[in-house]
Amino acid sequence: MLTEPRHRIREATLAAATEDLGEDYEWRSDSLRQRWRLAVRRHRWPLLFISPFFVLFAVFNVYPVLFSFWLSLHDWPGLGPMDFIGLANYTELAHDPLFWNSMLNSVLLFFIYVPVMTFLAVVLAAVLNARFLKLQGLWRALIFMPNITSMVAAGYTFRLILDKDSGALNHALAFLHVAAVPWLDDVWWARISLGLLMIWAWLGYNTVIMLAGMQTIPRELIEAAKVDGANAVQAFRRITVPLLRPVIVFSMTLSIIGTFSMFTEPYILTRGGPIRATETPVIEIFNSTFTDLRFGYAAAESYVYFAIIVVITLLQFWTVSRSDPVR
Amino acid sequence: MRQAPTKAITYLCVIGLSALMIFPFTWMLSSSLKPFSEIFAGTTFLPQHPTLENYASLFQQSNALLKLWNSFYIAASATISSVLLCALGGYAFAKFRFPGRAFLFGFMLASMALPFAVVMVPLFVMMRNVFHWIDTPWPLIVPGAANAFGIFFMRQYMLSVPDEMLDAARVDGASEFGIFWRIVLPTTVPGLVSLAIIFFMSSWNNFLWPLTILHSDSVQTVPVMLNSLQGPPGRTAFDVLMAGSVVSVLPMLVVFLLLQRHLVAGITSGAVKG
Numbered sequence: 001m002l003t004e005p006r007h008r009i010r011e012a013t014l015a016a017a018t019e020d021l022g023e024d025y026e027w028r029s030d031s032l033r034q035r036w037r038l039a040v041r042r043h044r045w046p047l048l049f050i051s052p053f054f055v056l057f058a059v060f061n062v063y064p065v066l067f068s069f070w071l072s073l074h075d076w077p078g079l080g081p082m083d084f085i086g087l088a089n090y091t092e093l094a095h096d097p098l099f100w101n102s103m104l105n106s107v108l109l110f111f112i113y114v115p116v117m118t119f120l121a122v123v124l125a126a127v128l129n130a131r132f133l134k135l136q137g138l139w140r141a142l143i144f145m146p147n148i149t150s151m152v153a154a155g156y157t158f159r160l161i162l163d164k165d166s167g168a169l170n171h172a173l174a175f176l177h178v179a180a181v182p183w184l185d186d187v188w189w190a191r192i193s194l195g196l197l198m199i200w201a202w203l204g205y206n207t208v209i210m211l212a213g214m215q216t217i218p219r220e221l222i223e224a225a226k227v228d229g230a231n232a233v234q235a236f237r238r239i240t241v242p243l244l245r246p247v248i249v250f251s252m253t254l255s256i257i258g259t260f261s262m263f264t265e266p267y268i269l270t271r272g273g274p275i276r277a278t279e280t281p282v283i284e285i286f287n288s289t290f291t292d293l294r295f296g297y298a299a300a301e302s303y304v305y306f307a308i309i310v311v312i313t314l315l316q317f318w319t320v321s322r323s324d325p326v327r
Numbered sequence: 328m329r330q331a332p333t334k335a336i337t338y339l340c341v342i343g344l345s346a347l348m349i350f351p352f353t354w355m356l357s358s359s360l361k362p363f364s365e366i367f368a369g370t371t372f373l374p375q376h377p378t379l380e381n382y383a384s385l386f387q388q389s390n391a392l393l394k395l396w397n398s399f400y401i402a403a404s405a406t407i408s409s410v411l412l413c414a415l416g417g418y419a420f421a422k423f424r425f426p427g428r429a430f431l432f433g434f435m436l437a438s439m440a441l442p443f444a445v446v447m448v449p450l451f452v453m454m455r456n457v458f459h460w461i462d463t464p465w466p467l468i469v470p471g472a473a474n475a476f477g478i479f480f481m482r483q484y485m486l487s488v489p490d491e492m493l494d495a496a497r498v499d500g501a502s503e504f505g506i507f508w509r510i511v512l513p514t515t516v517p518g519l520v521s522l523a524i525i526f527f528m529s530s531w532n533n534f535l536w537p538l539t540i541l542h543s544d545s546v547q548t549v550p551v552m553l554n555s556l557q558g559p560p561g562r563t564a565f566d567v568l569m570a571g572s573v574v575s576v577l578p579m580l581v582v583f584l585l586l587q588r589h590l591v592a593g594i595t596s597g598a599v600k601g
Contacts, residue, residue: 046425047425049416049419050420050478053416053435053474056469057435060446060450060470065446067452127337128341133337141583141584143345143348146351148532148590149580150579152534152550152554152572152575153575156553156563156565156572159563160354160358160366163369166369171369200348208591232333257440263535281444282535302448305442306445309442
């Protein structure tokens with residue numbers, strides 16, 4: 001009986017599962033079920049301690065993801081009978097300008113703010129790491145403060161500051177004799193404004209990460225380079241930045257995922273406008289669900305969205321691992 | 328010789344940037360004290376005739392006190408339950424050897440890559456049609472109660488608890504749960520505090536999921552209330568909105584300034600080692 005493949009797999013799992021039962025346990029010709037029971041009983045405490053995560057994950061993540069696929073094959077307004085339509089949602093999605101526009105917006109936004117923010121974070125971390133700088137904790141706290149702010153509150157405040165007619169920024173620019181900028185009313189300026197909000201909110205977070213990474217680099221390395229005649233900028237470029245690479249990659253990965261899951265910031269700052277220029281995939285999924293009441297279509301969008309994020313993240317890891325870390 | 332100008336430039340950069348970071352907060356506060364007409368004229372920085380009228384209308388017409396209470400008790404319940412369950416999970420992964428540990432841990436870490444938007448639609452359907460949890464706090468507390476980030480975070484802390492201490496307690500006949508409760512938890516308080524701050528803040532500021540779940544006015548949290556205060560297009564009610572924003576930001580600022588060190592330690596722990 002045990003020669004059947006699925007039994008062999010069970011046998012192998014079981015062997016792994018019971019490998020550290022110890023010598024006090026005498027192997028007898030117990031049935032599989034008994035041996036499972038023994039293994040579980042022996043390790044009941046750790047298994048019990050980790051079970052909340054796996055139970056909640058199964059109920060609130062695995063099941064919804066599977067259910068979502070079923071949903072994506074249907075036409076369903078959220079209530080009443082579900083209409084099976086096969087892959088029609090996906091074929092419609094392939095030609096849906098709104099969905100692909102939202103994806104493109106995310107890519108554009110990424111290039112608008114992430115390079116600037118990452119650069120600023122590295123430089124700022126180096127500045128905060130300078131030995132002579134007093135009150136390091138205070139500066140770090142002040143720069144970090146936006147990150148603990150509700151993005152709804154911050155979004156409205158930015159909307160007020162960036163208002164074309166009564167905003168503080170345009171008043172300041174008028175003082176410098178610069179013409180009023182349509183911060184929230186022009187396709188490109190709106191994207192830039194959203195980028196400004198993102199930099200404001202996340203610069204401190206990224207700086208703190210970079211700073212922590214920088215503090216693991218031994219100061220002797222930089223001192224030695226300076227003894228050899230390198231100036232501060234050269235030491236920074238040739239020693240600090242290359243050694244900081246893993247941390248920079250980590251923060252870029254977070255920024256990619258963060259940009260593609262952006263919802264609150266554009267939803268409050270620009271409501272996705274003007275002319276959908278700041279509509280992100282999550283806003284699009286949200287609208288398909290709660291405005292258009294197309295639950296099946298929104299589920300299909302979620303699936304394609306997830307696939308694209310996975311591909312982009314893998315591509316990023318691939319490029320990073322291919323390129324040579326030290327020049 | 329070269330030092331002096333470098334220092335001056337550094338300080339200038341740091342002070343300038345800090346000022347830029349703080350400016351929106353000051354603008355939020357000063358606007359919340361201005362009447363609507365003055366906000367829209369936009370010509371003054373400090374309010375000419377500071378008034379608390381915006382706050383009065385926020386608390387009287389929008390029942391902001393109730394929304395603050397909603398936000399608070401949801402964040403507190405979510406924080407307490409998740410910190411305990413994450414500590415429990417982190418302890419098991421750090422201090423026990425059991426079959427499949429490496430696989431389960433890796434699986435858990437990988438699960439962090441699942442964006443919320445992917446499960447949002449089916450989860451909403453579940454909450455409404457199966458659990459009937461619309462307009463209740465449960466969807467904001469239960470699904471995230473034992474989350475991968477928290478377990479990973481606590482595991483890093485638990486690794487440094489000496490095994491001898493646990494074994495000694497076992498020899499003395501303590502139960503496994505008793506060991507966790509009386510020995511492991513008290514020795515990892517700094518980690519628990521860091522995690523609690525992170526959870527509390529993310530629950531307090533959470534917007535998308537509460538927006539989909541909390542529809543009735545009386546169950547709304549502060550960010551959802553702010554969203555519904557917006558008013559018709561063209562005449563955004565910035566006066567009340569700025570007062571509401573101050574009310575929403577202030578508690579977090581106080582917590583942050585008091586417990587800043589714990590928070591920063593929490594954020595960087597994953598980044599540098601991982």
